[in-house]
Amino acid sequence: MKKSAFFIAPLALAIAACGQQTTTESTETTAPKSYQLVEGKEQRLDIYTPYSLTSDLSHLSSDQKKMVSLLIDASKIMDELFWQQAFPGSKDELLAKVEKRAKEFTVINYGPWDRLNNNQPFLTGFDDKPEGANFYPEDMTKTEFENADLADKDSLYTLLRRDENGDLMTVPYSEAFNDSLTEAAELLRQAAELAESQDFAKYLRLRADAFLNNEYQPSDMAWMEMTDNDVDVVIGPIENYEDHLYGYKTAFESYVLIKDKAWSERLAKYAEYLPELQRGLPVEDAYKAEMPGANAQLNAYDAVYYAGHSNAGSKTIAINLPNDEEVQLEKGTRRLQLKNAMQAKFDKILVPIAEQLIVPEQRENITFNAFFANTMFHEVAHGLGIKNTLNDKGTVRSALKEHASALEEGKADILGLYMVTQLFEQGVLAEGELEDYYTTFMASIFRSVRFGASSAHGKANMIRFNYFADEGAFKRNEKGQYAIDMDKMRAAMNSLSEKILTLQGDGDYNGVAELVATLGVVSPQLKADLDKLADAGIPVDVTFKQGKDVLGL
Template sequence: MTSTLLVSAGVGRRVARVAVIAALLSGCAPAAPVAAPRDPEAAPTAAARPQDDASLALKARQFAPATLTADTGRLDVSERAALARLIEAARLIEPIFERQVYAGNPAVRERLAADRTPAGRLKLDYFNIMRGPWDRQDQLRPFAVDRPRPMGAGFYPEDLTADVFHDWTRRHPADKARLESPFTIVRRERDDDRLLAIPYSEAYAPWLGPAAEKLREAAALTRNEGLRRFLLSRAAAFRTDEYSTSDRDWVDVDSDVEVTIGPYETYEDTLLAMKASFEAFVTVSDPGASSKLARYRRLLPEMERNLPVPAETATARGAESPIRVVDLVFSAGDARQSVQTVAFSLPNDERVRAEKGAKKVLLRNVIETKFDRILRPMAERLLDPAQRVHLSAEAFFHQTLLHELSHELGPAFATLGRDRGEVRIALGASHAALEEAKADVMGAHNALFLIRRGDLPAGFRDRLLVSYFAGLFRSVRFGVTDAFGKGAALQINRFLEERAAGFDPATRRFTVDLDRLEAAIPRLVRDICLLQHRGDRKGAEALLSRYGVVSGPIRQALGDLDGIPIDIRPVYPLAGE
């Protein structure tokens, strides 16, 4: 997922791009000749009825404030100073992501901030959690506007359809690479309906420029050469839109202080799954805990060979693949919307992954907080009492680790006739949910493999299977419009159908059939990997339509979780919060 500095697609007139960029910065409609985005305060289009205030207040309380910090006592003065600069750089990601979610977000925020009524304050509070005026936990229902969420978020003209986009790139092949780049936004020229590709470096220059300066300041402070190299190359990428070099540098960083900052995931783009959202994680590492997990990195080739799929579905990837255990001290952008991630595996550029592998980062303080405050109390209500004894924080941690490792296994490229292309492109909007389901179930498959090898104790099996199954409900509470939630629903419903788990309507409790679940896991791994390998978009859509839904048992289970937070709302003392 690399890109060079791009020019407008199909048009040589810089004035068009300047007008679009000005609109992005102000949140207002741009001047001619570029077609303006829909005014967020204009007459509404057809949409679901906005939610009432009482419902909104209840939902806001489902995100429990949680203090996340780290021990910085072992950091020297220069590293603590670098950490402060990295937090400052990360803050500048916030206004970028806000505009990527919805071009009208600045105007909506301004209106809500001016409303001093209790209802206005409530909507602004929930807007800050959801990072926009649509409820990510409830089918993206509007609560602060009266219009549906654009499929293309803030990346495309609101009325652009996938068919129109693909028709344009088919008729204008010279524009295709620029328009499909993960690092451009797409706008339309008013006078002849041409599509323009505007580089992120231009669209978000007022924030990327200062963020790059903060990265350079941190680079001058740190004594870690690997961190310094990454900070300088990522600062350059903010200007050039060429991220592959800094992605490689990021994989190599092994520092007490680390930062992940840039455009990464494409989940926000539900139109074409092409455009990458900006996010930032600022962390303090635990070298000792990280070194204990290094052995799993060496086992990746064996895990790949153990997958229940034909050998041709495998993808050769780099062998470095470091694992880091860190404590999160600040997050921003896509990393701080709605549900907070517990771990991540980056970069997503398959060319970099083929060369270097991917770095797995486990956010230890987030994992521990979510287990104690969410997963454990959920399991006490959802599971048969006889199986609750198997719930394990250690199993949850290993499942999280192996989920991230599994993103690096299985198909990366789809076979499309005589051609090969990235699975992400081949599967389109179905890719995100299917990939998260793959990582979940393959993580469990790999844990069982490690148990059989003797790397994990034999008695770990029951704890792993029960904790894995219970953890799926934590994800499905995010909603099935969320990639993680839809992927979790797919797994739950598939296992219920195969009787690997059962639901008793009388007690409203689930029971895991441990032997059947162990047998069902590799079958689901196989089915998902084959869909990815074939680039079978229709098959992926059919699988998700059948299983990635809120079924009766799931609906009843979720109804019994009142009072348990859906997720946490992080508070970062080291960032002055």
């Protein structure tokens, strides 16, 4: 990799000097005076369509509304921290030097790399994005990392940096970002004082403690125990998708959420079927012996603020947390469906895609209810399957390393459809026809693969698409329109489910690497079909207009 126009300053020196969180200094002699769009990237600037994040807050008390404002303030701090993790340089200097027309696109991507185009640089002066983002020194090799005798080097909550001798060292997030996390912790404690739900107040206080002591499991446990809160927040270092080097390091993010009680009641009935669905997974018994906590929650929300990792590039429309395997096994998981964000993507993106790429006779099977259910059961599926390998290789996440996230997303996608099938045939999922869920699932693949194949979700989408193609699950006509074959798609769904669950249970790193290498790619024909969507002016994703002003706070 070429040297970029910035370097990574030793974190230890910055901490010793002033105790502030660390950023990367730009090299005065090499940094260009301005950053221009790379030739040919102009059309990328219009791939996002704006959408206002609003919700009916009339049922909230005055204290609850003040609490929402405080949570938005804390979220803005998460946003700044994610910039430091994602971009090994100065955010302010970058934005000051970006030409005007590319500035908003740079903000959406949290740096000069296009997240929905395989992280290709769209600004001059930058090379490929470091696989380890700014979690590791850019010049660190995998061999150096693996040989380093550092007990917490694979911790979810440490950075790797070099000491004054140039040797690798670890720095906990709580030290590296102490000033910002202290401020965020105080905001969460103020919000806790306003909370009407005592369980929510407990969670906020424990999360504030975690910011300062780097121990997140107690707050994850508390988050799982909440049931009576109208307002929710998912905040802190959570997902590890930004770390393409190892998949170890978690990125700061936040969602501020308002519960949709009517839709939540509608979903509650599905939770009781989860143990049965686990037992029925299409794989040998040993690969489904782990039983997740039985008190899993399914709820619907309006999102009113996204920040940090959750706001970068493609916007999340559903959440399944916590990621901690011990918490999952003891408490289960919570599945949060972000209904307003989901509706935005369905109306503005999925329906127009179906009109281009699905055969006319199957377009009536594209429904929001099917899109909602498929998305929901994707999140449910994260909690099923197996968390620990069967052959003493540790957790699935540690055994599969940088491929763990891609395979986990692939598992959730395919098992989500499997669960939909089972519940529909049992009469539990009673809306529409089974063809609705399969056809909408297929159209959703086209929506998702436009994000590129560089992210964990992107690789999972391509593996599934190419596997379905090999199994004849769909046919493409001379107009470039696709028709699903229900029987073959169902057979492919079952066989891919078994394959993924077995790879996870075996901790088969080489097998997963081969799967990603052979199927996790975009074929020329598919690329040509996706190009038609761009030619038709269909946006790839949404960008949010959000904040206190939008909410009238």
